Amino acid sequence: MLDRHSNDATAGGADYSPMVADSARRVSTAVVDTPSVETPKARFWTSTPGLLSMWFGLFGLTMVVGAMDVPFPVIGILTTSLFVTFLAIGFIAGCRTLLGIAALVRPPRNEPAPEVGLLLVKAFGNFAMAGLGALVAYVSTIRFSRGRQLRRLGKVLLPELEQASAWSSTPFVLSCDLAKRVPIEVANQWRENGKTEHASVAAFARLTLDLMALGAPPSLIKAANQDALDEIRHTEICFALATAIDGQRLSPAPFPEAQRVATLPRNRTLALAKLAVDSLIDGALHEGVSARIIAKLAQRSEVSEITAALKEIAADEGRHAAHGWAVVEWCRLEGGEAVEHALLGAIRALPHEMHSELPAAAAGGAWEVWGIHGNQLEAEEYQKARADVIARVHQLIEVRRRAA
Ligand SMILES: [Fe+2]
Numbered sequence: 366m367l368d369r370h371s372n373d374a375t376a377g378g379a380d381y382s383p384m385v386a387d388s389a390r391r392v393s394t395a396v397v398d399t400p401s402v403e404t405p406k407a408r409f410w411t412s413t414p415g416l417l418s419m420w421f422g423l424f425g426l427t428m429v430v431g432a433m434d435v436p437f438p439v440i441g442i443l444t445t446s447l448f449v450t451f452l453a454i455g456f457i458a459g460c461r462t463l464l465g466i467a468a469l470v471r472p473p474r475n476e477p478a479p480e481v482g483l484l485l486v487k488a489f490g491n492f493a494m495a496g497l498g499a500l501v502a503y504v505s506t507i508r509f510s511r512g513r514q515l516r517r518l519g520k521v522l523l524p525e526l527e528q529a530s531a532w533s534s535t536p537f538v539l540s541c542d543l544a545k546r547v548p549i550e551v552a553n554q555w556r557e558n559g560k561t562e563h564a565s566v567a568a569f570a571r572l573t574l575d576l577m578a579l580g581a582p583p584s585l586i587k588a589a590n591q592d593a594l595d596e597i598r599h600t601e602i603c604f605a606l607a608t609a610i611d612g613q614r615l616s617p618a619p620f621p622e623a624q625r626v627a628t629l630p631r632n633r634t635l636a637l638a639k640l641a642v643d644s645l646i647d648g649a650l651h652e653g654v655s656a657r658i659i660a661k662l663a664q665r666s667e668v669s670e671i672t673a674a675l676k677e678i679a680a681d682e683g684r685h686a687a688h689g690w691a692v693v694e695w696c697r698l699e700g701g702e703a704v705e706h707a708l709l710g711a712i713r714a715l716p717h718e719m720h721s722e723l724p725a726a727a728a729g730g731a732w733e734v735w736g737i738h739g740n741q742l743e744a745e746e747y748q749k750a751r752a753d754v755i756a757r758v759h760q761l762i763e764v765r766r767r768a769a
């Protein structure tokens with residue numbers, strides 16, 4: 366198709382693309398129903414090479430005349446001509462570019478759509494979806510979060526604390542001698558963990574709403590609700606454990622921000638892509654990292670009650686990560702290639718390292734015996750989880766492409 370058009374385009378000495386030539390031909394035919402009487406020579410001087418030739422000619426003439434020390438009005442006229450020609454070239458080139466784009470996306474009358482136009486539109490769409498995926502992934506990984514979270518403009522939303530025992534009354538007994546050995550500051554870090562678990566309850570409620578809005582199957586909605594119940598249990602464990610360490614009765618305060626998070630885009634394809642990337646980052650990656658870290662902490666813990674709590678939470682987080690993958694896979698099946706490009710964009714935007722804010726005393730790993738991770742453990746498990754997520758996304762897409 367390109368070769369056929371290129372003969373037409375170059376026959377008249379025009380420099381613009383075949384599609385532009387075709388578009389220009391159709392426009393002129395629509396306005397005047399008579400054959401063009403323009404000669405190839407006349408068309409050359411209105412073509413971009415012709416205008417460029419004039420520009421260089423005038424520029425050279427200006428240099429020569431300037432060197433000859435001629436009066437100012439002559440130099441002024443030549444310089445003005447140069448500038449006007451320059452503007453004309455820019456204007457014509459801009460118009461021709463717009464005509465070319467229009468011709469690419471609009472098929473000629475009674476002719477099939479140009480393949481190259483479709484390819485261009487498709488390429489732009491894929492690029493846009495990859496950009497969306499990368500943006501969502503970037504915003505969701507600015508700060509590490511334990512599992513699925515609510516965010517506004519990249520900021521993880523967490524509740525404040527208040528004096529109340531509603532979330533800390535779960536019986537949690539530490540052996541007296543061990544309780545005395547745990548640094549009191551460890552309790553505050555367990556409460557920080559508890560705040561993220563509490564916010565995860567709302568995040569899974571949000572997931573349920575998103576899944577229902579998109580018509581997801583009951584298995585995914587059921588899993589989201591079960592995961593929310595798990596997060597309630599994790600919140601209670603974290604706050605009860607903190608109380609067992611320092612004796613303070615604190616609980617999450619009212620959390621109105623839970624209702625003020627952005628909803629999915631109205632367009633179904635965009636919504637599926639956004640939900641797929643959200644689930645890839647918060648579900649598969651963040652829940653996966655949490656499961657890995659907490660499982661390692663369970664091995665390093667020196668307090669049997671804390672070990673038991675860590676084992677329970679690690680098993681749940683591992684299941685939440687698997688549910689995250691199930692959502693990703695469903696979105697991919699529903700959204701097709703657009704979702705795949707969003708996922709590919711997301712894994713390209715994943716940071717190579719992850720840092721969460723830890724108390725200085727915990728950063729070196731000294732609190733891992735009390736169930737609070739250090740920087741090195743976090744970095745190691747993040748690397749493994751990141752590699753796993755990237756490999757699995759490629760695998761998902763590869764399997765689908767081979768089956769297609
Ligand atoms: Fe959790």
Ligand SMILES: [Fe+2]
Pocket residue numbers: 512513565596652681682685
């Ligand atoms: Fe979780």
